[in-house]
Amino acid sequence: MTTFQFLIRLITFRPLLYALNALAWTIHYLIPIAPGLILQQFFDSLTGDDTLKIGTWGLIALLVAAALARVAMIYVGCITDVQYRFRMAMILRRNLLGHILKQPGARAIPVSPGEAISYFRDDVDQTEEAVSWSVDVFGLTCFAAVSSYILLKIDVQMTLLVFLPLVIVVTVAQLATSRLQKYRRASRESTARVTGAISEMFSNVQAIQVAGAEERVIERFRRFGEDRRKTMLKDKLFGEALDAVFSNSVNLGIGLILLLAGTKMRSGDFTVGDFSLFVYYLTFVTQVISNVGKFMTYFKLMTVALARMLELLQGASPKALVAKGTLLLRKGSRPADAETADAENRRPHDQEPLQALEVSGLSYRFPDTGRGIEDISFQLAGGSFTVVTGAIGSGKTTLIRALLGLLPKDAGTITWNGKPVEDPGTFFTPAHSAYAAQIPRLYSDTLRNNILLGHRDEGGALDRAVHDSVMEYDIAHLHRGLETVVGPRGVKLSGGQMQRAAAARMLVREAELYVFDDVSSALDVETEQKMWERLFEGRGNAACLVVSHRRSALANADRIIVMKDGRIESEGTVEQLLASSETFRELWYGSPSHA
Incomplete structure (x- = not known):
């Protein structure tokens, strides 16, 4: 997808709203034509x-009317612009987040969470700015076309001198494209490193x-900050230099107009009114030049933003980035499919209980x-209790994550009650599994909200999970009981409390299959035994x-799978494996006992 195609897709996201926005600002930019003629x-x-013959007060009344009309268009334009920009930014962020949430866990984002914030914030804002400025360019182009027609009828030579700076601006902007993109990419990357470093520091305070x-x-953070200062300075300095060129190139036109107007007025071919019209329009021509230059700058920078967002x-x-969809901007507004999904997650599970999961x-x-x-x-049969065990690095967690679609499997098939599971990542969610x-x-929220995570507490589900x-x-x-705020990453809880909170979060969701990945490693033997019994x-x-090497889990298992070097070494009950598997015997006698 080219940057231009990206721009067009964003414009057509809400075509009516964009058209209203463009109409409001086009009228706003066309209104100054009337005061010039007045x-x-x-x-x-x-x-x-003069040809109107309406007197001074009549002309003043017309000027006041034009000013009020322009104020009204600014008011309307601000409303439509904010509405459009907000929706456009939200659809980009929603599509980015939606795509990330659909990916297997290991491929969710290719950067740190802190760096991802820069993509969601800065690059979306840059894109929003470019699309918004396209409206101004359209309105100013209309102004330039109408004013050029009026001025050309008065004097062709002077009109060309007025718009000569625009040609200079376009040329300079095109020549500066590659360097501008280079500086902007460097500044974005340095900002992402700073954001990522802040996230890492806050997440690892205790380890540090x-x-x-x-x-x-x-010191590392200081180096990142210094690098960001240098790259941002280059980016800002170059951008301001371009703005200076865009704004001040019109001075050449002003000087030429003043020199040429004096000669023409002495010859009688140019009236005082014609001179005032040229000077008045020149102010807006300056705005045309500046805004066209800014739009070209933003358009080139949008290329950098698009490339970075595509990385995510x-x-x-790329169509996934600009996919159209419903934005839930009003309280209580939810699409029918979301309500259906909730109902599906809360449905009784006696419709099709798990009979057999085959991998x-x-x-x-x-x-x-x-x-x-x-x-x-x-x-794995319905109602069974299966434990996956093995030494560290044997592949236990990788097996669980590949089964659930959190890692993209390279090969293999999974069937649920004899039916193939095509997309494990979307299938193995409540109500199928938790x-x-x-x-x-x-x-950093209440314990209640950490357990529920938006799930409805119906029929005492929360109390049962607790x-x-x-x-x-x-x-x-x-x-404060369940209303206690647990702090970032649950730092106010002990390791065992954090594991049981995670278990409660899973158990509060009615499912046919519960998958535990070593959630009892920080529990004492008595608490762990109670948890399995209650379960x-x-x-x-x-x-x-269940992934575990603990005796409490192993002793309660209907079947135990022993992993070694990424493969299943042996399967069976505790008695069978103690008799046949050296690896299991080492795990069993090295595990905490019931005593």
């Missing part, structure tokens, strides 16, 4: 050359303090290291797939 009549009336690395981290799409079609030949290799899983095959990750991700995750004692001793009592026919 001033021409006024000065000609002083020498008896424990390592005593405060000075080194600050990671090879997807065959599942493989995934990390591109950078070549490590991963190879040819994984197993079956997942608790190895590393809990909590937000009970099954053995959190009732902790909540009773928190300052078995309250989950009915739901199946559980």
Whole structure:
């Protein structure tokens, strides 16, 4: 997609609103033509050359009317411009975020979260600015066409001198394109590094303090800040230099007009009114030149913004960036498909309970290291409790993530009740499955909101999830119970509390399959045993797939899958594996006991 095609797609996103915006500003820019002609009549009336013959007060009344009309158009134009710009920016950000959320977890974004903020903020703002300025260019072009026609009828030579600077501006802007894009890209990248560094520092405060690395981290941040200062200075300086050229090139035209007008007025071919008309229009011609130059600058910078936003799409079609859709801008407005999705997530699961999940030949290799899983095959029955275990680095978490579509599988098939699962990333969500990750991700919000994450608490689902995750004692001793704010990444909770909060978040969503990725590693033996017991009592026919090396989980398993070097080494019950698997025996006797 070229930058011009990108611009056209954004313009046609809301064509009626864009047309109203363009009409309002075009009228705003055309209105000054009338005051120019009125001033021409006024000065000609002083020498008896005027044609209107309405007197001074009549001319003043016309000037006031033109000024009021222009104010009205500015008011209308501001409303339409804000409405259009807001919607355009929101559709870009929504499409970017929507695409990211649909990607497997490992491919969600190719940059750090802090850097991604720069893409969502700066590059979208740059694009919004370019599209908005296209309206001004259209209106000013209309003004230039009408005023040129009027001025050419008066004097061709002087009219050409008025618009000569515009040719200079266009030429300069074209010559400066490559350097301008280079400086803008460098400034965007340096800003992204600073934003990313801030995000990393805030996310790893405890690690930095424990390592005593405060000075080194600050020095690194200072280097990023200095680099950003230099790149931003170059970008700003070059941009201001271009603006200066755009604004001041008209001075050449002013000087030539003044020199030529004196000669023509002495010969009688040029009236005082004609001179006032040229001088008056010259002010707006300056604006035409400046704004055309700014639009060309913004258009070239939009090329940089487009390239950066496409990086977040990671090879997807550029059309995904400008896909049309509904924006929910009013409170309580939700599309029918969202309501249907909610209803689907809350539907009873006795319609088609999980009978069998079959995985065959599942493989995934990390591109950078070549490590991963190879040819994984197993079956999981409804209501069963299956544990995946193995040494560190054996591929347990990779198996879970590839199964759930959080990693894009290289090969293999997955079937649910005999039906192929074409897109695991969208299939393995409530009500089919719910997942608790190895590393809990909590937000600086209340514990209640961290567990629900927008899910409706119906029929005591939250209370059951709290009970099954053995959190009732902790909540009773928190300052504000479920309304306690847990802080960024849940820093106000212990490791065990964070894991159980993640488990409660999963359990509050009714599902046929619950996937636990080592969520009990920070729990004491007694609490872990309670959690498994309560889970078995309250989950009915739901199946559980658990990654763990803990005895409490292994002892309760119907089936255990032992991983080694990315492959399944052996399967069976505790008794079978203790008799046949050396790897399992090492794990079992090295695991915490019940005592």
